[in-house]
Amino acid sequence: MSKFCGYYRLNKPEEYRETLDRGRKCVDSLLVALARPQDLREYPHFGIIVSKKVGRAHARNKVKRRLREVFRHLSLSGSNLRPCDVVFIARKRATRATYQEIESSVVRTLAYLERKMA
Numbered sequence: 001m002s003k004f005c006g007y008y009r010l011n012k013p014e015e016y017r018e019t020l021d022r023g024r025k026c027v028d029s030l031l032v033a034l035a036r037p038q039d040l041r042e043y044p045h046f047g048i049i050v051s052k053k054v055g056r057a058h059a060r061n062k063v064k065r066r067l068r069e070v071f072r073h074l075s076l077s078g079s080n081l082r083p084c085d086v087v088f089i090a091r092k093r094a095t096r097a098t099y100q101e102i103e104s105s106v107v108r109t110l111a112y113l114e115r116k117m118a
Helices: 013-022 057-076 092-096 099-117
Strands: 024-027 031-037 045-049 084-090
Touching (some): 013 045, 013 084, 024 099, 057 084, 057 092, 084 099
Parallel strands (some): 045 084
Antiparallel strands (some): 031 084
16 A cells, blocks of 8 residues: 655645645535646645644544545546646535545546646
8 A cells, every 4th residue: 555655745835825826726515626737747746724624633634634545546546637736625514524525526626627727
């Protein structure tokens, strides 16, 4: 089983800030996604924001674990995502969602953002 490696993650606050300020937005019932094209990279980079509004620590961590697992599956499946920075902001409803619902939400928002950035 492979980990969701660091080179698929947004690591610096500047990367988050740039994506939040200049990214294209897609709103879903579970997630808000912002993306911006990144021509200097080979892979898409993902970031996760789960605020305290979502719930207590165990609920926030559960959402983050599920999102990381979805990203891991996307990176291993060789999906044809263009190089971009994507930040996912979890909404309160995501704490009650199943893994499959979160996965379909991520795939749906990524497909929308892919069309929007083309």
